[in-house]
Amino acid sequence: MDGGGALIQLAGVCKDYKSGPEIVHALIDVDLTVGAGEFVAIVGASGSGKSTLMNILGCLDRPTAGVFTLGGVGVGDRSGDARAMVRNRLIGFVFQGFNLLARTTALENVELPLLYRGVSRKERRRRAIEALCEVGLQDRLGHTPTQLSGGQQQRVAIARALVTRPPLLLADEPTGNLDTRTSYEVLALLQTLVRDQGITVMLVTHEPDVAACAHRVITVRDGRITDDSHNSQPVQARAQLAAALTV
Amino acid sequence: MLGTLRLALAGVWRAKLRSALTVLGILIGIAAVVVVTALTTGARQVVGNQIESLGSNLLFIFSQPTARSGARVAALGLTEDDALAIRREASAVSKVTVYSDVRVQVVSEIANDSIQVVGADASYFSVRGFSVEGGRMWTASEGLVKAKVCLIGQTAIRKLFGGVDPIGRFVRVGKHPFRVIGTLKSKGDSPFEDQDDRIIMPIGSWRSRVRPTSGRRVQLIMAKSKSSGHTAQAVRQIDGILRQRHRIDDGEEADFRVRTQEGFKKRQDAVFGALTALLLSVAAVSLFVGGVGVMNIMLVSVAERTREIGIRMAIGARKLDIQLQFLAEAVVLTLLGGGLGILAALGLATVLSQATGWEMPLSGTAVGIAVTTSLLVGFVFGFLPARRAANLDPIEALRHE
Numbered sequence: 001m002d003g004g005g006a007l008i009q010l011a012g013v014c015k016d017y018k019s020g021p022e023i024v025h026a027l028i029d030v031d032l033t034v035g036a037g038e039f040v041a042i043v044g045a046s047g048s049g050k051s052t053l054m055n056i057l058g059c060l061d062r063p064t065a066g067v068f069t070l071g072g073v074g075v076g077d078r079s080g081d082a083r084a085m086v087r088n089r090l091i092g093f094v095f096q097g098f099n100l101l102a103r104t105t106a107l108e109n110v111e112l113p114l115l116y117r118g119v120s121r122k123e124r125r126r127r128a129i130e131a132l133c134e135v136g137l138q139d140r141l142g143h144t145p146t147q148l149s150g151g152q153q154q155r156v157a158i159a160r161a162l163v164t165r166p167p168l169l170l171a172d173e174p175t176g177n178l179d180t181r182t183s184y185e186v187l188a189l190l191q192t193l194v195r196d197q198g199i200t201v202m203l204v205t206h207e208p209d210v211a212a213c214a215h216r217v218i219t220v221r222d223g224r225i226t227d228d229s230h231n232s233q234p235v236q237a238r239a240q241l242a243a244a245l246t247v
Numbered sequence: 248m249l250g251t252l253r254l255a256l257a258g259v260w261r262a263k264l265r266s267a268l269t270v271l272g273i274l275i276g277i278a279a280v281v282v283v284t285a286l287t288t289g290a291r292q293v294v295g296n297q298i299e300s301l302g303s304n305l306l307f308i309f310s311q312p313t314a315r316s317g318a319r320v321a322a323l324g325l326t327e328d329d330a331l332a333i334r335r336e337a338s339a340v341s342k343v344t345v346y347s348d349v350r351v352q353v354v355s356e357i358a359n360d361s362i363q364v365v366g367a368d369a370s371y372f373s374v375r376g377f378s379v380e381g382g383r384m385w386t387a388s389e390g391l392v393k394a395k396v397c398l399i400g401q402t403a404i405r406k407l408f409g410g411v412d413p414i415g416r417f418v419r420v421g422k423h424p425f426r427v428i429g430t431l432k433s434k435g436d437s438p439f440e441d442q443d444d445r446i447i448m449p450i451g452s453w454r455s456r457v458r459p460t461s462g463r464r465v466q467l468i469m470a471k472s473k474s475s476g477h478t479a480q481a482v483r484q485i486d487g488i489l490r491q492r493h494r495i496d497d498g499e500e501a502d503f504r505v506r507t508q509e510g511f512k513k514r515q516d517a518v519f520g521a522l523t524a525l526l527l528s529v530a531a532v533s534l535f536v537g538g539v540g541v542m543n544i545m546l547v548s549v550a551e552r553t554r555e556i557g558i559r560m561a562i563g564a565r566k567l568d569i570q571l572q573f574l575a576e577a578v579v580l581t582l583l584g585g586g587l588g589i590l591a592a593l594g595l596a597t598v599l600s601q602a603t604g605w606e607m608p609l610s611g612t613a614v615g616i617a618v619t620t621s622l623l624v625g626f627v628f629g630f631l632p633a634r635r636a637a638n639l640d641p642i643e644a645l646r647h648e
Contacts, residue, residue, distance in 0.1 A: 060561065060641045081565040088563020099558045099645065103261060113562040115250055160562065 006069075007167055007200050008034040008057065013066030013076070015052050015223075026052040028223040030066070036167060037198040039191065039234070041205055041214035049223040050204050051172070057202060058091055058170050059083040071167060088116055092161025096173035098153040100145040106132060106156045107141040113164045131159040135189060151182035158189060162199075169193070171203040175210055181244050187213045187237035213237050251568075255575035259583075262548070266580060269544045273584025273624065274591060276534030277617045281592035281609065283526040284616070286599065289607040291519045297438045298511050302376045304475050305508040306340075308333075308468040308485060313502045325503060327368075327450065327463040329492060333470055336488050339481035341473045344370040345450055345465040349458050353446065354419040355407040362403050363445040364420055366453020366465075374471050377447070382414040382429030385449055393451040398429040402444035418446065423456045438511065478507055534620065537584065538628040545577050545632035556636050557644025570637035577629020578622060585621025589614055 015027040026049045034040055044050040055061035056068060059075055060083075068076030075086050087093075092113075100109045110128040119127070132138060135155040145153050154174060161169050171190065175183035191213060193199045203214060211217050212235040219227035259266045310324040327345050334343040346367050353362040369390065372378065385396050397418065404413050417424045425448060434442040454460045472481035482505050495501050549556070556569055593609055600607040 055642055058561070060645075081567070084560065084563050084565045087561060093561050095645070099554070099561075101555055101558060112559070116559075116563045116565070116568055121250075164563075 006033045007036045007038075007071060008032065008202075009067070009069040010056075010063075011067045011069075013056065013063045013068060015049075015056060015061070016064045025223050027056070027063070030223075030225055032218070032225060032228075034200060034202065036200055037194060038216055039194045039201045039203070039214045040216045040218060041203050041211035042218050042220060043205060043208075043211050044220035045206070048220045050220045052223075053220060054170060054172055054202070054204050057168075058093060059086045084116075088113055088164065090166050090168055092158075092164065092166045092169045094154065094157050094161050094169065094171040094174045096176040098145070098150070098157050098177070100153055100156055100160075102146070103144055105142050105144055106137060106148065106159075109145075109156055110160045110163050113160060117164065127163055128159070131163040132156070134162065135159045149182075150178050151185055154178065154182075154186050155189065158186070162193070167200060169199050169201045171201060173204055173206075175205070175207070181241065183210065184237045184241040184244065188241055191234075191237055209235075251571050251575050252579070254572050255579045258548070258572070258576045259579050265544055265547075266583075269540050269580050270584040270587065272537030272540040273534070273581050273621060274537075274588040276530065276537040276624075277585045277588025277621055278591040278595065279530035279533050280527065280620065281589055281613050281617050282595050282599070283523070283530050284613040285592065285596045285607040285609050287519055287523040287526065288610065288613075289600065289603075289605040290522075291516075292608075293605050294438060294515050294519070295512070297436055298508060298515065300376070300435055300442070301437055301508060302374055302471065303508070304472045304478060305374070306470045306472060306478070306481055306485065307506045307508075308470065308489070309504045309506065310466070311502055311504045313500050324464050325466070325468050325489075327465055329489060330465070330468045332488050332492055333468065333485055337470070337481060337484035339472055339477040339484055340470045342370050342374050342471040344368055344374045344469050345467070346371060346469060347450060347453055347458070347460070347464075347466040348445075351420060351457070353403070353407060355413075356416065357409065357411075358407045360403075360406040362406065363440065364453070364457055365445050365447045366450040366457065367447055368450050371447070371469070374469050377434060377442075378432045380430045380432040381412075382427070384429060390449040390451060393449065393455050395423055395425045395448075395452060395456065396428045397425040397446045397448040397452075398431055399427050400431045400443035400445045400447075401433040402441055403446055404430060406444070420446075420457050425452075438515070475509075478509065482507060534624060538581070538624040541577055541580055541625065542628040542632060544580075545573060545629055546635070548576070549573060549632050549636040552636075553639060553644050553647040556639050557641050557647060560639070560641035561645060566637040569639075570633045573633035573636045574626065574629045577633065578625035581621040581625035581628075582618075585617050588621070589617050592617075 010030050010032040013027055013030045014025070017024045017026055030053065042050050042053065052061070056063050063076050066076065067074060070086065070090055075083065078086065101112070107128050110131055111124045114124040114127060129141065132141060135158050137152060137155055137159065140148060140152060148156065175186055178186065187210065190201050190203070194201050203210070205211055212231070214231060215234050216228070216230050218225055308325060330343045330345045333340055344367060346365065348363055348365045350361055350363050352359060353364065369384065379398065385394065389396055399413055407413070407418060408416070413427045413430065416427050418427060431443065431447070436442065450465065470481065470485065472478045485505055489503050490497065490501060493502055559569060596607040596609055
């Protein structure tokens with residue numbers, strides 16, 4: 001990863017689905033470059049193709065055509081296990097539904113990506129605790145998801161995404177299940193990560209308030225990127241949070 | 248590896264009741280295999296010991312009625328002179344004895360019971376491995392004059408005399424009283440009878456006083472070959488000698504039959520082999536059913552945990568990681584079943600061996616087979632569900648509710 005250079009490069013990426021006899025063009029000729037340390041929001045109506053875009057960016061899916069380079073390496077056409085490795089090493093996921101393992105403690109949830117990387121037990125524990133401290137959950141290590149609030153669960157999920165120190169964090173509607181205050185908590189955390197650690201965050205949302213926190217907003221419609229605008233004055237989530245608390 | 252195992256254990260532990268029921272299916276199958284092995288080993292040993300207790304390297308010569316008819320005088324059966332001829336002429340034979348018996352009422356001063364009454368010659372004791380415990384053997388002259396003396400076995404003592412020392416007392420067979428001059432050391436069961444439920448007397452005395460018989464006829468001749476290697480030769484020699492004496496041409500149906508102790512053993516082995524195969528196939532069926540149970544529960548588990556599989560894939564689990572996780576879970580289930588099955592078999596074998604009085608050794612082989620089998624069942628029946636889990640599409644799996 002050459003510092004400041006392009007982390008993500010999509011060139012002519014298409015994705016077609018077969019839906020019965022019809023072929024659905026979910027993405028059409030998408031070009032996109034995202035540099036390291038950017039905070040990008042992807043907005044669009046449902047069915048616009050933004051989820052498909054996220055799946056491809058997350059190496060969960062392969063483009064039908066086009067080139068996808070992540071950190072200078074072509075990953076679009078890799079096999080299943082190779083993509084699993086890319087996901088493990090380069091990408092952290094945060095989902096709308098948190099997607100933590102039930103009946104599993106916060107600590108164990110956060111350790112999981114390291115397990116698949118073959119990190120020793122002791123080291124796993126150390127790094128998982130470190131990641132949980134970063135998201136402010138140092139006193140919730142032994143709690144299972146049902147014992148945590150939504151915001152706390154999402155923070156565990158962020159810790160899980162961070163624990164492998166990936167250059168890219170993909171967040172799919174991370175505040176969709178959270179109230180305004182907790183949403184700003186999570187967004188403030190993401191902004192901190194971008195600012196302090198230089199992580200690239202790509203966040204899918206359909207809420208303008210959330211998108212306003214990003215440096216760059218990409219609009220997807222009918223499988224194409226129709227707008228790509230920089231936001232020189234992103235909303236500071238921490239300030240919003242403070243304002244909300246004083247009301 | 249250790250991580251996979253820990254993960255599998257956690258998976259099994261999470262659904263305790265379901266896991267327990269699945270384990271039960273395997274437990275029963277494995278226990279059945281182990282108990283059947285122990286049971287047939289025990290039974291084989293018991294019967295083997297009984298055959299062994301007859302003596303060793305024994306040959307039995309029975310008389311056999313033939314279908315032939317004609318001018319020739321009817322077959323005489325076997326006689327003491329046949330036995331003498333074998334003793335004289337068969338070089339592969341070390342000892343020969345004659346034997347006749349009948350089960351009749353025997354009367355003592357205090358009791359009256361049905362006892363095996365045996366007529367034999369002195370070599371009978373060494374051929375069959377009987378020995379005198381108290382008192383004495385009959386003398387050669389007592390044998391010659393058909394003296395009314397006898398030796399008595401332990402079961403017969405219990406039946407006829409209770410706790411009283413029988414030596415010097417009399418038993419009556421038919422109208423003849425016989426003096427008890429000795430007791431026999433206990434020998435236990437043969438495949439045919441209780442060998443202690445008998446009195447033994449000189450063959451001459453038996454022939455003239457117990458069951459008056461014409462000539463020097465006997466029911467059975469027993470011979471002992473010089474060694475197990477001489478048995479086949481001994482059979483050939485006896486066959487030749489008796490054919491000559493009974494004037495039967497080669498190829499013609501003989502009026503006697505020679506059976507060897509190995510022959511008995513072989514026949515018993517065949518019977519037990521068939522029995523073992525039958526029981527083991529029943530046990531194998533129950534194990535198969537248990538395995539299908541494991542597969543069923545693993546498929547349910549995979550379906551239930553689709554989302555979990557999706558999460559694991561998203562954060563970097565490879566197909567192999569997922570496959571191993573579920574395969575390990577299946578193997579943990581079957582190994583648990585196998586271990587508990589061995590314990591159950593141990594308990595059952597103890598109870599059965601107390602009930603039957605047989606020894607039921609739980610051999611290392613049986614345990615080894617049980618462990619290997621349960622491993623194998625886990626791999627075979629866990630494979631399909633594990634592969635199904637590994638082949639899930641991560642996007643679909645993540646969307647799964």
